Amino acid sequence: MHTGKANFLAVMGAQWGDEGKGKIIDFLAARADVVARFQGGNNAGHTVVVGKEVFKLHHVPSGILSPGTLCLLGSGMVINPVVLVEELAELERRGVDTGSLRISGKAHVIMDYHQALDQANEIFLGAKKIGTTGRGIGPAYADKAYRRGLRMIDFVEPERLRKRLADILPLQNRILQRVYDHPGYDLEELLERCRPASERLRPLVEDVSLLLEQQISRGKRVLFEGAQGTLLDIDHGTYPYVTASSTVSAAIGTGLGIGPHRIGEVLGVAKAYTTRVGEGPFPTEESGEQGRRLRERGFEYGTTTGRPRRCGWFDAVVARYAARVNGLTGLAVTKLDVLTGLETVRLAEGYRFRGQTIRELPVNLADLSDCEPVYRDMPGWGEELTAARSLEDLPAAARAYLEALEESVGVRVALISVGPERSQTITPPGSYLAGWQ
Numbered sequence: 001m002h003t004g005k006a007n008f009l010a011v012m013g014a015q016w017g018d019e020g021k022g023k024i025i026d027f028l029a030a031r032a033d034v035v036a037r038f039q040g041g042n043n044a045g046h047t048v049v050v051g052k053e054v055f056k057l058h059h060v061p062s063g064i065l066s067p068g069t070l071c072l073l074g075s076g077m078v079i080n081p082v083v084l085v086e087e088l089a090e091l092e093r094r095g096v097d098t099g100s101l102r103i104s105g106k107a108h109v110i111m112d113y114h115q116a117l118d119q120a121n122e123i124f125l126g127a128k129k130i131g132t133t134g135r136g137i138g139p140a141y142a143d144k145a146y147r148r149g150l151r152m153i154d155f156v157e158p159e160r161l162r163k164r165l166a167d168i169l170p171l172q173n174r175i176l177q178r179v180y181d182h183p184g185y186d187l188e189e190l191l192e193r194c195r196p197a198s199e200r201l202r203p204l205v206e207d208v209s210l211l212l213e214q215q216i217s218r219g220k221r222v223l224f225e226g227a228q229g230t231l232l233d234i235d236h237g238t239y240p241y242v243t244a245s246s247t248v249s250a251a252i253g254t255g256l257g258i259g260p261h262r263i264g265e266v267l268g269v270a271k272a273y274t275t276r277v278g279e280g281p282f283p284t285e286e287s288g289e290q291g292r293r294l295r296e297r298g299f300e301y302g303t304t305t306g307r308p309r310r311c312g313w314f315d316a317v318v319a320r321y322a323a324r325v326n327g328l329t330g331l332a333v334t335k336l337d338v339l340t341g342l343e344t345v346r347l348a349e350g351y352r353f354r355g356q357t358i359r360e361l362p363v364n365l366a367d368l369s370d371c372e373p374v375y376r377d378m379p380g381w382g383e384e385l386t387a388a389r390s391l392e393d394l395p396a397a398a399r400a401y402l403e404a405l406e407e408s409v410g411v412r413v414a415l416i417s418v419g420p421e422r423s424q425t426i427t428p429p430g431s432y433l434a435g436w437q
């Protein structure tokens with residue numbers, strides 16, 4: 001029986017995704033009973049390094065690598081069943097027991113036609129494209145809102161799947177053929193392609209809301225695994241350069257079917273610098289040598305699509321915003337080790353916008369492209385940090401940088417990551433995660 005708010009811990013992306021949520025979840029999951037995802041789909045790419053093994057997870061919660069941890073896919077997700085089955089097979093091939101995965105029947109299904117629509121739409125937009133992952137995420141969520149989606153509960157029942165697809169497919173084909181010059185899909189072929197995934201996933205589909213409530217009432221420790229990041233949130237992000245789901249902590253309730261009071265602490269994961277994949281504004285972006293250096297040292301290439309990530313300095317304005325819209329109660333600062341070797345490290349404390357200095361994001365986030373960062377420059381350090389295991393192991397300049405970051409964001413640092421491995425994690429004294437292990 002666990003008590004205390006940290007036992008119901010949300011782990012949220014505080015920037016534009018890829019903050020290292022997978023690594024942080026994996027680190028915490030060793031002592032957790034449940035890890036639940038509540039939004040997004042296989043646009044997510046969460047990398048977890050365990051010894052020499054590198055796992056890239058897209059649907060499956062990062063808790064899967066901790067034996068005995070119940071892993072849940074919530075109703076707020078969109079799931080590509082064919083890809084999920086491949087993901088499970090790959091994990092099993094590598095010796096990971098995936099028997100603890102359960103899927104909400106209310107989660108929506110990503111079908112081939114969603115992926116085709118996503119990619120065709122990006123081509124149609126040309127230079128104005130969003131830069132999506134091309135996984136069909138937007139069209140699947142759009143169909144959910146149009147009330148012509150297919151849910152997991154129907155996907156795993158052959159008769160329901162046939163009936164539902166027969167209802168849905170004519171319109172999908174009409175759109176594909178007439179708008180996008182795509183040949184469309186044949187019902188029987190599509191059903192045949194779905195059949196193995198439907199059979200494989202059938203025993204895993206359950207009432208996830210009920211399962212989770214039972215776990216919570218038994219005092220089990222629960223981690224809520226966010227995907228994407230705050231600035232990619234459909235409402236609170238840099239619209240239209242966002243993903244199609246709500247990525248903030250308030251989405252946990254609807255995305256899992258639990259009350260908001262079930263969320264205890266909210267941990268925001270942020271890199272010690274910033275990255276972004278895809279299009280859209282990014283005030284602290286460094287497109288020259290400095291950005292290239294961060295990309296090479298931080299190995300900043302997309303986990304899902306392999307695209308080079310855009311890189312730049314830490315943006316405290318963005319992090320402060322993420323703190324507000326998520327109600328962050330702590331920060332996990334990752335990839336601090338990547339900053340080693342820089343003469344100066346910078347963090348944006350505000351912006352110059354229309355002749356004024358501002359400390360909060362502009363009302364219209366599209367105006368971010370007109371915001372010039374106001375930097376605080378601090379001395380860098382030359383020491384490698386990857387072997388540090390406590391605050392005292394960090395050079396004074398790195399500690400000073402973390403203090404400045406903490407002060408500027410206004411949220412305490414509860415974890416520091418200095419490398420991709422579980423062990424390369426520092427829990428500062430006084431952190432609410434200090435008692436976690």
Ligand code: GDP
Binds near residue numbers: 336338
């Ligand atoms: P996520 O989508 O938020 O889970 O993040 P990604 O997995 O897409 O990207 C984070 C990348 O950084 C992964 O390759 C991790 O293995 C790696 N990583 C995580 N934390 C650290 C760290 O502290 N230092 C270094 N060097 N790499 C890290």
Ligand code: IMO
Binds near residue numbers: 017132134244279303
């Ligand atoms: P994780 O969970 C980084 C970005 C895409 C694109 C926009 C919309 O690994 O942090 P979508 O395919 O969702 O419609 O694309 O969102 N994007 C991500 N960027 N990390 C992710 O996930 C992302 N998921 C989507 O690059 O700009």
Ligand code: MG
Binds near residue numbers: 017018044046047303
């Ligand atoms: Mg990622």
